[in-house]
Amino acid sequence: MYETRLLSPNFGAEVLDFRLTQRPSSESIDSIKKIWAEYKVLLFRSQSVSEADLVRFSQHFGSLEIHVREEYLSPQHPEILYVSNIERNGRRIGILSDNEVGWHYDQIYLPKPAVGSLLMTDTLPSDGGNTEFSDMCAAFDALPQNIKNKLDGCLANQSYEAFNQAYSVPTNKKQKSQSPDIQHPIIRRHPITDRKALYLCPGMTTQIVGWDSTESSEMLDFLFEWTTRPEFIYSHEWQLGDMLLWDNACTMHRRDPFDPLQERLMKRTTILPPEHLAAPY
Numbered sequence: 001m002y003e004t005r006l007l008s009p010n011f012g013a014e015v016l017d018f019r020l021t022q023r024p025s026s027e028s029i030d031s032i033k034k035i036w037a038e039y040k041v042l043l044f045r046s047q048s049v050s051e052a053d054l055v056r057f058s059q060h061f062g063s064l065e066i067h068v069r070e071e072y073l074s075p076q077h078p079e080i081l082y083v084s085n086i087e088r089n090g091r092r093i094g095i096l097s098d099n100e101v102g103w104h105y106d107q108i109y110l111p112k113p114a115v116g117s118l119l120m121t122d123t124l125p126s127d128g129g130n131t132e133f134s135d136m137c138a139a140f141d142a143l144p145q146n147i148k149n150k151l152d153g154c155l156a157n158q159s160y161e162a163f164n165q166a167y168s169v170p171t172n173k174k175q176k177s178q179s180p181d182i183q184h185p186i187i188r189r190h191p192i193t194d195r196k197a198l199y200l201c202p203g204m205t206t207q208i209v210g211w212d213s214t215e216s217s218e219m220l221d222f223l224f225e226w227t228t229r230p231e232f233i234y235s236h237e238w239q240l241g242d243m244l245l246w247d248n249a250c251t252m253h254r255r256d257p258f259d260p261l262q263e264r265l266m267k268r269t270t271i272l273p274p275e276h277l278a279a280p281y
């Protein structure tokens with residue numbers, strides 16, 4: 001139904017002629033779901049939407065997570081997480097500030113991990129702060145067969161705590177108890193396309209369960225290097241009005257740093273899977 005334009009040779013597409021302020025019909029939502037599964041990352045350009053619109057649109061794709069970092073949620077719409085370096089009244093209004101943010105899958109540490117995220121621009125610096133995505137289906141497909149065999153059936157430990165230590169600020173006691181480490185299969189099947197993807201990321205994956213720690217580190221280092229090779233990457237340069245919807249079951253992402261003297265505010269919703277599409281895959 002919608003025309004698309006490829007964002008990279010392998011994945012990512014811009015959806016043309018879509019305006020979020022128009023209440024989408026069920027046919028149009030079905031069409032977006034279809035191209036979302038196909039292209040993994042969808043760009044909607046020149047959108048002008050309220051927070052209520054953003055929440056309403058996101059809810060078409062699943063139920064929305066209320067993030068454990070309650071100090072960074074929108075005061076009016078707790079389904080929206082602010083990602084920002086802006087300070088108001090002596091406190092940061094958003095998470096992740098202005099530094100580099102390493103490769104990660106959003107909410108991989110949940111028992112039923114997120115299947116999507118939607119990120120809307122609000123305030124942008126003049127440059128920097130690009131978000132890069134890695135196609136983890138393509139990265140899996142291209143792996144040597146002996147590595148696929150070795151990883152088959154393995155679990156890995158996913159840690160939000162490790163991510164916070166590297167790129168964010170510590171959680172409080174209550175938040176820590178709400179986001180304990182968890183183990184998930186290293187190879188997961190996509191709930192819609194059934195394609196296999198590598199389900200690990202440098203920011204949160206700490207150990208292959210049951211492997212000797214040296215052997216685990218060597219394999220993870222190899223996989224982290226492998227999955228971030230240029231042929232698997234799309235780098236998004238943000239424009240005001242951009243809204244990105246990405247697939248959290250088969251892409252991971254990172255963010256470039258930007259000038260800390262400039263303000264940046266992005267608004268994110270996190271899409272949880274319906275029961276029949278949730279883990280264990």
Ligand SMILES: [Fe+2]
Nearest residue numbers: 104105106253
């Ligand atoms: Fe993220």
